[in-house]
Structures are given as structure tokens and as C-alpha cells.
Amino acid sequence: MTVIGLAALSMTWVPALMEKTPFSYPIVYLLLGILIYLLPLGLPSPDPIWREEYVVRLTELSVIISLMGTGLKIRRKFSFRNWRIPLRLVSITMLLSIAAIAFLGWTFLGFSVAGAVLLGAVLAPTDPVLAEQVQVGPPDDEEEDVVRFSLTAEAGLNDGSAFPFTWLAVVLAISAGTGSEWFTDWVLRDLLYRIVVGAGAGYLIGRGLAYLLFSLPKKTGFPKAKHGFLALSATLATYGITELLHGYGFIAVFVAGLTVSSIEAEDEYNIEMHNFINQVERIVMVILLVLFGGSLVTGILDYLSWQGALIGIVFLLLIRPVTALPSMLGTYSTLKEKLAVCFFGIRGIGSFFYLSFALDKVGLPEANELWSVVAFIVMMSIILHGITATSVITALDVARKKSGRPIPKPDQTPDEIQ
Numbered sequence: 001m002t003v004i005g006l007a008a009l010s011m012t013w014v015p016a017l018m019e020k021t022p023f024s025y026p027i028v029y030l031l032l033g034i035l036i037y038l039l040p041l042g043l044p045s046p047d048p049i050w051r052e053e054y055v056v057r058l059t060e061l062s063v064i065i066s067l068m069g070t071g072l073k074i075r076r077k078f079s080f081r082n083w084r085i086p087l088r089l090v091s092i093t094m095l096l097s098i099a100a101i102a103f104l105g106w107t108f109l110g111f112s113v114a115g116a117v118l119l120g121a122v123l124a125p126t127d128p129v130l131a132e133q134v135q136v137g138p139p140d141d142e143e144e145d146v147v148r149f150s151l152t153a154e155a156g157l158n159d160g161s162a163f164p165f166t167w168l169a170v171v172l173a174i175s176a177g178t179g180s181e182w183f184t185d186w187v188l189r190d191l192l193y194r195i196v197v198g199a200g201a202g203y204l205i206g207r208g209l210a211y212l213l214f215s216l217p218k219k220t221g222f223p224k225a226k227h228g229f230l231a232l233s234a235t236l237a238t239y240g241i242t243e244l245l246h247g248y249g250f251i252a253v254f255v256a257g258l259t260v261s262s263i264e265a266e267d268e269y270n271i272e273m274h275n276f277i278n279q280v281e282r283i284v285m286v287i288l289l290v291l292f293g294g295s296l297v298t299g300i301l302d303y304l305s306w307q308g309a310l311i312g313i314v315f316l317l318l319i320r321p322v323t324a325l326p327s328m329l330g331t332y333s334t335l336k337e338k339l340a341v342c343f344f345g346i347r348g349i350g351s352f353f354y355l356s357f358a359l360d361k362v363g364l365p366e367a368n369e370l371w372s373v374v375a376f377i378v379m380m381s382i383i384l385h386g387i388t389a390t391s392v393i394t395a396l397d398v399a400r401k402k403s404g405r406p407i408p409k410p411d412q413t414p415d416e417i418q
Helices: 002-010 014-018 025-038 052-073 084-107 113-122 146-161 163-178 183-219 230-244 249-263 268-296 306-328 335-343 349-361 367-403
Strands: none
Touching: 002 025, 002 268, 014 025, 025 268, 025 367, 052 146, 052 230, 052 249, 052 268, 052 349, 084 113, 084 146, 084 306, 113 163, 113 349, 113 367, 146 163, 146 183, 146 249, 146 335, 146 367, 163 183, 163 349, 183 230, 183 249, 230 249, 230 268, 249 268, 268 349, 268 367, 306 335, 306 367, 335 367, 349 367
16 A cells, blocks of 8 residues: 555656656656565565456456546547548557467467467557557647547557457357357357447447536536546446446447547536546556566566567567558658557557456466566567657657648548648
8 A cells, every 4th residue: 555655646746757758657657666576575466377357357447447538538520531540550450460469479489279369369459558648638638630649549449449359269268178169159249249339338328428417507407517536437337337238348438438528529527527537547557557567577477488579579669560551551641650650559558458358267278478478568568669659759749840730620630631
């Protein structure tokens, strides 16, 4: 409690102090976790390998809170043309990434088919928790350029879109042991039904919340909502209701937040909700980063081979950029902006959730190796992207302002300003 309390307390000042440096503040808390677990303090082990269920719940909470904040701060109206980059990133790029990593896991690491697919699935989603430096700001922030918007929307969409492939790994593992037929059930239930229910429930709940928050008080004497904690309440309710319907709660939470913000984008209450959920997100993130830093020096990397480390480096520096490039073709962006979107495929807490979720459902012989490889990639992503994010985004902002290229307004498509 003391360590977590002091670390969370420092969040009052650390982000502002780190703005003056080229580094992102998640690096600070990762290093803090490493340091305090190297000291003889007798802290409980943070190693998640033996406690999948514990990790599932903590990472699950972190991701859904972040997804609600992500939905609330996006101001660009949804349309297939307006959202073509993130929609390509969660289809073309994500599928290519899963296929490439699964192939390398199967051939290079010697994983089973289920283990290789799981490795690809857990590394597919970019992270909405650790990507604050490359995402759009609060709802009243005008800086919603192509890089910030694309990375923010991708992180919001693909945390749910990767779920069918995590289930694919689970059903492959079960089928390998029982010989049962799995393909039809997976397509109908895990790929189609859960996605449709997730998106539909999120939209309906978002519309209902928006009516209670904005329309009903104007039409009747219904009291106006005044407290930002409603964002957290809505997050938990949306996620719980959708999961009870066997839909993907991650998709529902993001869609609900996006729906609420799109109906009254300029309302001050949207800003208040976002600010509250953002504060909660930071506190949970601090806890996870300190624990993750501790796990790095207490055993989570013990099963990392040089082959696994090489795959991690290849994934971050080659596979993600190359698979993201087709999604950026023909878009309203410069070459530097395209390269930035391709490069900043930040991996983090979402990967830990998917891995712990799958291993809680089914045992795999390569479970320890999976934890080590994923932990190594997340560590490298935090360091690599954390060191480069601030300077790259600043340089892109300067270049855009010098060129005089306008940023699309929330109700504009990029084509309308060319």
C-alpha cells in the first residue's frame, strides 16, 4: 500500500515534469518497479506466470477504463471514409501481424499451433493505456491530426477486434486434445456474434447515456449530471452488461464512450468525465507498471531465449511498420506522418490481459515461454516508443504548422479540406 500510494501520489507531478524531457513517464514507473523489487523490502512476488486469474482482473480493469477514456476524447465523427485509416489498421495490419507472428512462433520458436496463434493474437492490439504521448488529448483539445487520431482510434478498436483470435487459440488447444470440430462455432460465436453484440450494446448504451445526460435535462426537469465519476460507473455497467450477453465488452465500452462524445462533443460534461476517467486510468497504470517492473527482475524473463528476443525486436522494428504501411496508402498524410503511424504500434497492458485470459481458460506447454516473450516485447515497446514519442510528435507538429496544412474538423472528412 505504501509503495502504490507513493507511486500514485507522484503522478500529480511526474507527467508535467516529464514534458520537459524526451522521455514518457511510463518509463519512470517501469524503472521504479525494477528498483524497489531489487531492494530487500520483502515485497510479494509480482510474477504473473503462476497467477493468471489475478492478472486477468487487474489488466481487464485497466484496459476498459482506458477504452472509455479513449472513446470520450475522440471528436471525429464516424464514417467509413473518416475512419478509413484505423479501420484498415484493425483489419489489414492486424491480420497480417497475427499471421506473421504466428508463423514465426510455430517455425522459429517451435510452439504448437495454438501457442503460435495465441502469441500472434496477444501481440495484435496496440495499447490504449501506455500510448498517451501519441494520442489525441482531452475533448477540448484541437490537436486531432492524422497521426494522433489514427493511433488513438486504432487502440480503441483493436483491443476488442483481437479477441476472436485469442478465442481461436483457446479452441485450437481444446480441439487438439479432444478432436472436436471447432471452426463453425468459432466463426458464428466468437467472430460474428460477440462482435455484433459488443458494438450493438455499446451503441445502445451510449445513446441511452447521452439521452440521460444531455437531452432529458433540456426537455424536462430531470437533474443534470454533475460528477465525472459517472464515466467509471458507465464503464463498469457497459462492460458487465455486454459480457452477460456474451458479447465483447471491450468493443462495447469504446463504442459507448465514442457515442456519448459524438452526440454532444462540445459539452463541458464530456471533458469532466474524460478527466475523471483519465485520473483513474493513471492510478491503475502506475500499479501495473510498478508490478511489471518488479516482475522483470523476479522471474518473468527466465524463459526468454535468444530466438524469442529476436522475434520481439523484429516485430517492433519490422513486422509492425511493414504491415501498417498498406493501411496508410492513399490517405491524407505526409510520408513522415505515415511512417509515424506505422512505427508507433505500442504494445502493453492489453497483451498481458489476452495472454492471462487465454492461459486461464486452457493450459499450454509453452505458457512460460509465452509470458517471457510477451513481457520482453512490452518492455522494449515501453522503452523504444517512450524515448521517441515526444520528440517525433513534436517534430510532426512543427512541420505541419510550417506547411500550413489544416487539421480536419470533427465533422469533416480529410478529402473535404484538400
